[in-house]
Amino acid sequence: MRLVPIQYVKAGSFLAKTIYDDRGTILLREGVQLTENYIKRVVQLGMFSMYINDEYSEKNVEDIIKPELRQKAVRTIKDTFYSFEKFNLNATKNNVQDKKYITEKQNYFKAIGDIVKEIMEEMLCKKTVLINIVDIKSMDNYTYQHCVNVAVLSLALGIQLQLDKKKLYDLCLGALIHDIGKALVPEEILKKNNKLTEEETSIVREHTKRGYDFLKGSIDISATARIIALEHHEREDGKGYPDMRKDDEINELAKIVAVADVYDALTSDRPYRKAMSPNDAVEYIMANGQTQFSYDVVKAFSKCIVPYPEGTIVRLSNGEIAVVEEVYPNFVLRPKVKIINKKNAKDEAIYRDLRNELEIVINGLQYEVTDEKSL
Structure with a gap:
């Protein structure tokens, strides 16, 4: 699950969090596959982002209250x-x-x-x-x-x-x-x-x-x-x-x-x-x-505060694109991440614990991932 600005949301994505209208009535329920009409409707309601599920962010972001x-x-x-x-x-x-x-x-x-x-x-x-x-x-x-x-x-x-x-x-x-x-x-x-x-x-x-x-x-x-x-x-x-x-x-x-x-x-x-x-x-x-x-x-x-919740896609200072895998109390700016734009010689996933790799920092959020091989 990751929060994505509406301009980056594509038809065919799956909604990860229920959206309510201004009366508290369910507008779109969690799990629905988004269409162009659904996305336009969300924009008309004055919402500029939504949580989606995709292959890069499988973990749920749980609200602190129900x-x-x-x-x-x-x-x-x-x-x-x-x-x-x-x-x-x-x-x-x-x-x-x-x-x-x-x-x-x-x-x-x-x-x-x-x-x-x-x-x-x-x-x-x-x-x-x-x-x-x-x-x-x-x-x-x-x-x-x-x-x-x-x-x-x-x-x-x-x-x-x-x-x-x-x-x-x-x-x-x-x-x-x-x-x-x-x-x-x-x-x-x-x-x-x-x-x-x-x-x-x-x-x-x-x-x-x-x-x-x-x-x-x-x-x-x-x-x-x-x-x-x-x-x-x-x-x-x-x-x-x-x-x-x-x-x-x-x-x-x-x-x-x-x-x-x-x-x-x-x-x-x-x-x-x-x-x-x-x-x-x-x-x-x-x-x-x-x-x-x-x-x-x-x-x-x-x-x-957690600026990079689990499931967030980020850009690292070494040019890598990664998904946040785990956030640590007292080290919220240095999570464990999974690299998604390259793999090692054995074609296995690469993980980095930024608590230990101090030379690498997160430069910002990455909303759109087009082609893993070309990033």
Whole structure:
């Protein structure tokens, strides 16, 4: 199984992961043979990549949480965002205390709390938490899918940092709702195809305070989770927003969500740019430790994120093309690989453990393999 940009997907390939539409309904089920019409339909839904199975990548890439739980979480976040929009409209009519809306708001936040418990239960029982979180997102559902990914990655970082269960709960909860203020950002701004104007940028940046204000007074949302929504765009060097906090002025859990938020955003296709490769995104995060991000969080991030999951085809610095066979904790940038563009004299497969062959590095991802003999 490997994640392939849509322009490299060929008719006749087999889908390796089920694709859902913006309502959470199955669009294409895992195992279906792809046709030109199927591929066009996926593009029309605003998806720019998909997982496929081929002769080069036979291993499955398992999600850290069950697909059913992921879809349930996305639907719950989506419904909560819509509730926020309705609550805001109600507020403009001076009926802020309307019991119907307050009860609905509380019910949604209770449902999110239940989702957090389920995600924690799945992830805490795993012996190691290595994350390949490059997910297939649709443009329509991007914000909700992004929130779930950020929650999963934040929780993995929290586990790596050995936080206690109370902090892990607040971390996961705050991460799930960190972008709730974007429910009030006009869709035409969120989906704009080019650079935002200063005014539009200012509107987007209001989402942190708007989200924080909406969460006030909710008995199911802790103060720490609210602060995560407020501070996840603050920076270590004080150049973030909304309050230009720095260093120890920023909540420790908000620092974790900041890293998860940027990583998932960088590795996602957006209307104004294509997704960055996972390895480039990892390098960006690591290069900005102590300026944009907390050094301790970046160090934890480097140990549990998997930029080259099993099944990924990569280019090596010595010119070889290889498939990632095994990923090692604490050495995620140096996996074991199988060379696919040449064999030894006995026509046997060649394997390289990059932990031991330090002179060889991975130069990048290889999406298209045409002819093994000519590569």
